[in-house]
Amino acid sequence: MKTNWGFGPPKEPKEPKGTDGEGPRDTAAADTARSEQHTWTGGSQLATRVVVGLLWAALIAGPLALALQVLLPENRPVVRQDGYVDRIGEAAAVSEFAERAVVAWLETPAERSDALRAYFGDLGLSRADVPWTTSGSAVAEIVKDDSGLWSVTVGVDAAEGKPPADAEPAAEPAEDTAETPAETPAEDDANAEDDAGEGEDGEAEPVQRITAGRLYFQVPVLYVDGEMIAQALPSPVPAPDEFDQLASAYDHGLASDHPAFARVANFLSAMLVSGDQASLEAYSSPGTSFRVLNPVPYAGVQVETIVAAGGDAPSEEPSDGETAEVQANVTLSGSNGEELGAQYALVLQAREGRWEVAQLRTSPALAEPVPLPEPVPVTPTPTPGTSTSQGTSSQGPSQTPSDEPTREAGSDPPTGSTTESP
CATH class of the missing domain: 3.10.450.540 (Nuclear Transport Factor 2; Chain: A,)
Incomplete structure (x- = not known):
């Protein structure tokens, strides 16, 4: 095979020689050399074709994308009918x-x-x-x-x-010096009631303004x-x-020596003070994803009280899967020694005879529902030429048999109407 590398005309391949340099080499060895050369040059040509094809695809994709952008309708977000x-x-x-x-x-x-x-x-x-x-x-x-x-x-x-110190004081409104007409007995009684709220000197108490x-x-x-x-x-x-605040569902306090008390205290300490993620997970139920505060802003946390919902305190030896709603009232201490109160609503779940934190509620448990606003009745607006009552229009009642007026039993039929026998 003749290959031109750009350095002149292709040269004829020399006849292979034997091992002694005089005679031709073995024919199989020569064929193997030519096969390897053909494989190498064929792979180079294939790579060249692939690169050229990719370049043509890139050149075609640009104008095609521009045409699609111009011809296709503008993509707008789907909006509900009520906006x-x-x-x-x-x-x-x-x-x-x-x-x-x-x-x-x-x-x-x-x-x-x-x-x-x-x-x-x-x-x-x-x-x-x-x-x-x-x-x-x-x-x-x-x-x-x-x-x-x-x-x-x-x-x-x-x-x-x-106002600046050199500004002139605002002028006070002039008092009405006109003569007051004689008051009637009814006005005397009304004035007497007004005077009841006045001071001993007869002057009304000044309105408190800010x-x-x-x-x-x-x-x-x-x-x-x-x-x-x-x-x-x-x-x-x-x-x-x-x-007014709604009634809380937490109605039973936990003793400080209750097992759940210590579990909640250790959970909050790990989350707010020590920043130890491993300790936090040790006091959490499996499958939860609580995270410590990072960086830690508090130097200490003191659990003051823990109150449970449901009327009864959580059991000290709970069964697996048992749950309890509690609220922890805590005091946080900053690095400057100042204290700040906080409350946490938690859901506890029992596993292997101990309580673990299963959920941090976003709101406390309530003993009464949150009042919802009453729906405002919608009054249909009549369009010109129609009536607001159903089944009627400006042209009178419908003439379908189901819309015929009814009358009480035993009453006379309307004037001008006829009664057909069955």
């Missing part, structure tokens, strides 16, 4: 906008009131010369009302600004295709109503 996915992102954007708007409304002085147009547009922007100072703002409530606007309640720690504290403001926000604007200036509103 649930959109509502999540929309509510988050509106919350952030309302929080910034309320803070800007409080902190912007009169000389920079034009900066508020980004939030409130051309609404009346009369501002005080001395702005408020704020911190700790957060959204307390957000709902979408029937009009389609978002109503956002923002809580903020606010304090009135102090100049700094947690205040709440409600602002309506319009959201359209990612753009937002406040539909009105923020309105000061009362703080959200407080609600």
